[in-house]
Amino acid sequence: MTAQISSSTFKRSSWHEIHQSLGISLLDHLYNRLDGIYPTRWKAQFPNERAIENWREAWAEAFEEERIDTRMVSDALRMCRKTHDWPPSLAEFLKACKPIINVDAALHEAVNQMHARQHCKDQWSDPAIFWAAVKVGEFDLLSLPFAALKPRFEAALTKVREGEVLPVPARVPALQAPGKSESTREYGRQRLNELSASNLIRKVSQGGNLAWAYRAIEEHERAGMVPQHKLNLARKAILSVTGREP
Template identity: 35%
Template sequence: MSDLSVTSRAFSTRPQSKWFDVVPALGISSIDHLFNRLDGAYPFYWRSNFPDAQSVENWKESWVEVFDSEKLSFDEVKFGLKTVRVEYERPPTLKQFLSACRPAVDPYEAYQAAFTGQIARDQGKHGVWPSPAVFWAAMSMWSELRSQTYSAIEKRWAATLKAELAKGEWDEIPKVNAHPALGYTPMRSVEDEARMQDELKKVWKRADSAFDHLTWARKLIARVEAGDKTVPLQAEKNAREVLGLKVVA
């Protein structure tokens, strides 16, 4: 692969931004990593948009400028990348990518994500969060989400989520082992476990009958489970990943 994603600062008027900082684990910046991931997701289509190194630099500066102005988080961009790789056959525009990173948040859809994300974190997983706002709203109501039904907390949850979304800027979602309340499997009574399983079934049942930001993934997995052999393996893997299911080998 040619190294178009790495360009000389001599050509650059780039602003100071976390997106240009080299990530030690990657050896490149986050925006270079995003470029490479989009290139891998859309062979030929992506690279054909960039005739030279300067055009790549222009793309990076333009997208980073918007990421910063919208206060986009790393988690939101990661979520958006997973979504566009399945939903778009051609590379997304900046507007399409932003919509994928930060879909409209409905209180019940956010509750679905918070509830299933909570279970994932109990299992030592990161969880799938449509926005850091959903995570931090869930954190402020962690015990209520765990112990009460949606109908019991609906108004308080909607108000908490609205207040969190209004902030417009959030801390990154911590790693599972980075918070004392996360990363362990709490002891629950048989009654609590039964209630949570019942609530989880309700979440999925309602999600199947109404549109939410993971509808595409649910439908794709339903096709696979029905025996559809035309579903690309990578699409199935992406769908399983965003739903928190076991990823096929």
């Protein structure tokens, strides 16, 4: 699109900026994609440049308020190709960007994939499900009954989807158990050194109210004398606050 943009009081967002690799803005790229999916039908909605500019402003504002990112837009375009015979309205496109997730199915996935994650074999259909599981906490997710988890998980999933959803981080594989030739103390020192090298144990001064949790894990790795319930609580606290598993 090369038509002159008319003046507007709407505050420009990143969706209006020229994308370096595209040579046009992300909004104009989206306009062209929708025009390609719905030839003649899409452009027929815009009798003049003012109508196109109104579309730019309304969609950019909605994308900013709903925290829509380029991945969501790509997913929405894919859904439109499959399910929409006619060009989507703004409301329809936003729903396609954030499709409804079946909470029951998502919770079952969260439980199964958190089990798989212990072996670094987890696969998530949507990163929002992972981050909702993190908010609930791995320990609770794998120990509490479904009925008790569902309201907490649903609330966590709703909260996660309100903001930017980051990709699922890789989990650092657990080390193998010590061999028969190693003493428990030698293995503990080796494990602690490797954890420190991987930055999985942070300085107590940076831990704030998590200092006790890091100390518990450090003591467990050093001497193996920390009760299991305290160790589980420490891991849960770190995961809940930092989003990373110790």
